[in-house]
Amino acid sequence: MTLATASERSGSSGSGGGRWWWGRRRRTGDDGDKGGGAARARVMDHGAWFLVLPALLPILVLSVGPLLYGISLAFTDSQSGRTEPTEWIGLLNFQDLLHDTLFWDSFRIGLLWAVGVTVPQFVLALGLALLLSQNLRFRWLARSLAIIPWAMPEVVVGIMWRLVYNPDAGILNETLRDLGFGDGRDWLTGIGTALPAVIVVGVWAGMPQTTVALLAGLQNVPRELHEAAEMDGAGAWRRFRTVTWPALKPIALAITALNFIWNFNSFALVYVLTNGGPGGRTRLPMLFAYEEAFRYGQFGYAAAMGCVMVALISVLLAVYLVGRLRGGDQR
Amino acid sequence: MTRRTRRPARAGQYLALLAYLVFLAFPFLWLISTSFKPARELGSLHPTWIPKDPTLANYRQAFDEQPLLEAAGNSLIAALSAAVVAVVIATPMAYVMARHRTLLARAATGWVVVSQAFPFVLVIIPLFLVLKNLHLINSLPGLIMVYVVWALPFALWMLVGYVRAVPTELEEAAAVDGASKLRTLVSVTAPLLAPGIVATALFAFITAWNEFFFALVLLKTPEKQTLPVVLTHFLGAEGAADLGPLAAAAFLATLPSLVVFAIIQKRITGGMLAGAVKS
Numbered sequence: 001m002t003l004a005t006a007s008e009r010s011g012s013s014g015s016g017g018g019r020w021w022w023g024r025r026r027r028t029g030d031d032g033d034k035g036g037g038a039a040r041a042r043v044m045d046h047g048a049w050f051l052v053l054p055a056l057l058p059i060l061v062l063s064v065g066p067l068l069y070g071i072s073l074a075f076t077d078s079q080s081g082r083t084e085p086t087e088w089i090g091l092l093n094f095q096d097l098l099h100d101t102l103f104w105d106s107f108r109i110g111l112l113w114a115v116g117v118t119v120p121q122f123v124l125a126l127g128l129a130l131l132l133s134q135n136l137r138f139r140w141l142a143r144s145l146a147i148i149p150w151a152m153p154e155v156v157v158g159i160m161w162r163l164v165y166n167p168d169a170g171i172l173n174e175t176l177r178d179l180g181f182g183d184g185r186d187w188l189t190g191i192g193t194a195l196p197a198v199i200v201v202g203v204w205a206g207m208p209q210t211t212v213a214l215l216a217g218l219q220n221v222p223r224e225l226h227e228a229a230e231m232d233g234a235g236a237w238r239r240f241r242t243v244t245w246p247a248l249k250p251i252a253l254a255i256t257a258l259n260f261i262w263n264f265n266s267f268a269l270v271y272v273l274t275n276g277g278p279g280g281r282t283r284l285p286m287l288f289a290y291e292e293a294f295r296y297g298q299f300g301y302a303a304a305m306g307c308v309m310v311a312l313i314s315v316l317l318a319v320y321l322v323g324r325l326r327g328g329d330q331r
Numbered sequence: 332m333t334r335r336t337r338r339p340a341r342a343g344q345y346l347a348l349l350a351y352l353v354f355l356a357f358p359f360l361w362l363i364s365t366s367f368k369p370a371r372e373l374g375s376l377h378p379t380w381i382p383k384d385p386t387l388a389n390y391r392q393a394f395d396e397q398p399l400l401e402a403a404g405n406s407l408i409a410a411l412s413a414a415v416v417a418v419v420i421a422t423p424m425a426y427v428m429a430r431h432r433t434l435l436a437r438a439a440t441g442w443v444v445v446s447q448a449f450p451f452v453l454v455i456i457p458l459f460l461v462l463k464n465l466h467l468i469n470s471l472p473g474l475i476m477v478y479v480v481w482a483l484p485f486a487l488w489m490l491v492g493y494v495r496a497v498p499t500e501l502e503e504a505a506a507v508d509g510a511s512k513l514r515t516l517v518s519v520t521a522p523l524l525a526p527g528i529v530a531t532a533l534f535a536f537i538t539a540w541n542e543f544f545f546a547l548v549l550l551k552t553p554e555k556q557t558l559p560v561v562l563t564h565f566l567g568a569e570g571a572a573d574l575g576p577l578a579a580a581a582f583l584a585t586l587p588s589l590v591v592f593a594i595i596q597k598r599i600t601g602g603m604l605a606g607a608v609k610s
Contacts, residue, residue, distance in 0.1 A: 047512060048431060051423035055483060056439075058420065062480040063446060066457035073456060124351075131348050144596065145352055148359065151592035152585050153541035155559040159566070159581040160362045169373045169574055171361050171380075207355065258447060265450045268543040272563060289452040294548055299456050306453030313448070 073303035080297030093304035103305060105280065106288040107312075112195065113284055114264040117202035121263075122256050124203065125210035130244075132211070133218045150208035158272025161201045162188065188274050194281045198273050202263060210255055217251030218244070253324055257317055264313055285309055366390070366578035373574050389575035390583070393565075396576055399583070401554055402561035409471055409546075409557055410539035413478035417486050418532040420479075422524065425490030426516070430499075440491075443484040455548055462549065469551040477545050482535040489534070493527030494520075533595045537588050558584045 074093055078086045097103055132143055149157065164170050165187040173184030187197040221244050229239045267286040270276065276283035276291075285305065293302035360380070365373070367385040372378070393399060428436040458477060459468070467473030497520055505515040543559040550556045553564070562584055565577040 048427045048433075051427050052435065052439075054420035055424035055487070056435075058476070058480050059439075059442065059483060062458065062476060063454070063483075064442070066454050066461065067449060069457035069461075070453040078460075127347070128351050131344055131351070134344060136344060136348060142348055142352060144593075146355055147592070147596070148589070149355060151537060151588045152359075153543065153559050153562075153588065155541075155543050155562050156362075156581045156585050157358075159562065159577060160358045162566075163365050163574060163578060164358050164361055166574065168376055169365070169378050171357070171378065174378050177377075204355070204358070261448050267451065268559070271543075271547075272566065286450060286452060289450070290544075290548075293452060293456050294459075299460070302452055303456050306450050306456075309450050310448065310453065 070303050071307055073300055074307045075304075076300045078299040078303070080294075080299060086300075089300070093301050094308070096301065097304055097308060102280070103285075103288060106283050106285050107309075109195065109281070109283060110264055110285040110309075113199060113202065113270075113282075114260050116195075116199040117206065117263045118256055118259045120199075120203045121206045121210050121259055122252070125207050126214055126252075128207070128211045129214035129218060130240075132215055146211060147208040149205055150212075152205075154205065154266075154268035155272050157201065157205050158269050161204075162273060165197060189278050191278055191281060194274055194278055198270055198282050201269060201273060202266065205269060206259060206263065210259060213251055213255040214248065217248045220251075221247040253321065257321060260317065260320075261313060264309070362578050362582055365574060366582050368575060370575055389579040393576035393580040393583075397561050397564055397580065398553060399558070399561065399580055402556055402558045403584075405471060405555065406540055406557040406559075409474050409478060410536045412471075412475045413482055413539040414532045414535040416475070416479045417482040417535045418490075418528055421483055421486040421490055421531070422528055425487050426494050426520070428487065429491045429494035439487065443487050446484045451544055455545065459548060468549060469555050471555065474546060474549050474557075477549065478539045478542065481542075481545070482538060485538075486531050486535055489531045490524075490527065493524055493531075496527075497523045530595045533591050537591050540588055540591075 075088055075090060076086045077089045077092075128146060132139060132146070136142070152160075164172050167173055167184065167186040170184075172187065176182065176184045185193060187193045225243045226239060229243050234242070264284075265286055266284065267290065270282055270284050270287060271290075274282045276287045289302045289305045289309075292298045292305065364380055364382060366389055367387070368378075368382040369384055369386045369388060372383060424439065427433075428439055462468050462473045462477075465473070467476070501519055501523070502515050505519045506512075510519070541559065542557075546557045546560050547563075550560060553561065562577075562580055565573060565580060
C-alpha cells in the first residue's frame with residue numbers, strides 16, 4: 001500500500017524529473033546533489049540533525065527499540081500478569097515451536113493464503129491496469145471506482161463480505177439460487193469453502209494498490225518502442241512480452257514481494273470474517289500469535305513465533321527475488 | 332496506448348472493464364442495500380438488490396446498540412492527532428533524506444523499507460509492555476504514539492518524493508539572493524511542499540482511521556475504543572436480526588475515509604510546481 005501510493009503521489013507531482021521511485025532511482029542514480037554536493041554529502045551539519053531528530057527519536061524508541069526488545073523476548077519465558085521475574089530460557093521457545101503442530105498448520109495455511117491471494121491479485125490487477133491505460137471512455141470514472149476498496153477499513157471489508165456470503169440474506173447464495181445452482185451453502189463455516197472464500201476477499205481488498213502500482217509502472221513503458229513494434233506487425237501479445245513486460249518487471253517484482261509480505265501478515269480481514277474458524281482452517285499465523293500473546297498471555301512464545309515468521313518469510317522472498325532476477329538475465 | 336484498436340477488441344475491453352467494476356463495486360452496493368432493509372426482509376430467504384420496504388430503523392438501532400458516536404470521536408481524535416504529528420516530524424526528516432546523502436539518510440530509507448516486513452506481533456508485544464509500564468494502555472495518547480510511528484514510513488516515503496520534485500535551483504536562487512537557510516526552507520520550499528504535505532497528512536489520517544489491530548490490542552474498555560473495534564462488537568451474536576444495524580454502522584464508518592480519499596485523489600500538485608519553475 002505504502003510504496004504504491006508514494007510512487008503515485010510523487011508521480012502526479014513530478015514535473016518531469018521525479019516520476020516513479022523505482023524508475024527514478026535506477027535512471028538518475030546519484031545526481032540529486034548538484035555542484036558542491038559531494039562535499040556536503042558526508043558531513044551533516046547541526047541544522048540537519050535538528051531537522052532529523054523529531055522523527056528519529058520516536059522511530060528509535062517506538063519502532064527499532066521494540067523490535068529488538070521483541071526479538072529478545074523470544075528467548076525468555078515472559079508471560080502476561082506474572083509476579084515472578086522473567087527469565088532467559090535460551091532456545092526453549094524455539095524448541096517447543098518446532099514440535100508445535102498447530103503452529104505449523106497455521107503457518108502452512110498462512111503460506112497458502114499469502115500465495116493464493118498474491119498471485120490472483122497480481123494477475124487481475126495487471127489486467128485492470130492494462131485496461132485503464134487504454135484510451136477508453138469513462139476511464140476516469142473507472143479509475144476512481146477501482147480504488148474504492150483501498151479507502152475502506154479492513155473491518156468494514158470483512159463485514160461487507162460476511163453480508164455477501166451470508167447463507168440466507170447474502171447475495172451470493174441468492175444469485176446461485178436464481179441461476180439454478182442449488183441452495184448454496186454457508187461459505188465461511190464450511191470446512192472446504194472457508195479458506196477459498198476468505199482468499200477471494202483478500203484478492204478483492206488488495207487489488208487497488210496493486211493496480212495503481214502497475215499503472216504507474218506502465219508509464220515507464222517507452223511509447224515509441226510500442227509503436228515501432230506495432231508497425232513491424234507485432235501482435236498484442238508479442239508487444240506485451242517484448243516491450244511492456246521488460247519495462248514493467250521491476251515494479252511487478254517489488255509489488256508482488258510486498259503484497260506477499262502484507263498478505264502473510266494480514267490480520268483484520270480474517271479476524272472479522274471467520275476469526276480463524278472453522279476448526280482452524282483459516283487461522284493465519286498472525287491470528288495464532290495474537291491469541292497466544294493476548295488471550296493466553298504467552299508473550300515469550302508468541303515473540304518466538306514472530307521471529308520464526310520473519311526469518312522464514314525473508315528466506316522465501318530472497319529465493320523468489322533472486323530467482324526472478326536471474327530469470328531476467330538469461331532471457 | 333494504441334489508437335487504432337479494432338472495434339471488436341474495443342468492445343471486449345469495455346466488457347472486461349465492466350466485469351472488473353462489477354466485481355469491485357457489488358459488495359459495497361450490497362452493504363448499502365442491506366443497511367436499508369427492515370429486519371423482516373433480512374430474515375426472508377429471497378433477498379433483493381433494492382429493499383422492498385426501505386427503512387432507517389437500522390441506523391437508529393445501530394446507535395442504540397453500540398456507542399458509535401463516542402467511538403467516532405475517539406477515532407477522529409486518534410487519526411487527526413496521528414496525522415498531524417506524523418507530518419510535522421516527518422517533513423524535516425524527509426527534507427534531509429532527499430537532499431543529503433548521508434549514512435543516516437540511507438539508514439532511514441532502509442528502515443522505511445524493512446519496517447514494511449515486520450509482522451505486527453513482534454512489535455506489538457514489546458510496545459504493549461512498554462506502554463503498560465508508562466500507564467498508557469487503554470488510553471488514546473498511547474494509541475496515537477503508536478499510530479505516529481506506524482504512519483512514519485509511508486509519510487517519509489511520500490514526502491521524500493515531494494521534496495525531490497522541488498527543484499534545487501529554486502533554493503539556490505534564494506541563497507544567491509541572500510536568504511538564510513532557514514528562511515529558504517520556510518518561505519521557498521515549504522509553500523511548494525504544502526500540497527504534498529496535506530496529501531500525506533490525509534493519507535495518514537485514513538490509515539489511522541481504518542486501523543484495527545493496534546486498537547484491538549491497546550484499547551480495552553468500550554468507551555475508549557475506536558470505530559473499527561466497536562464495529563466488531565456487532566458481530567458478537569450471529570443472529571440475522573443484527574445484520575441491519577451492522578451494515579448501517581459499517582457504512583457510516585466508511586464514509587469519512589471515502590470522502591478524504593476522494594479529496595487526495597483529485598489533488599493535482601504538478602501545476603503549482605510547473606508555475607513556480609516558469610516564473
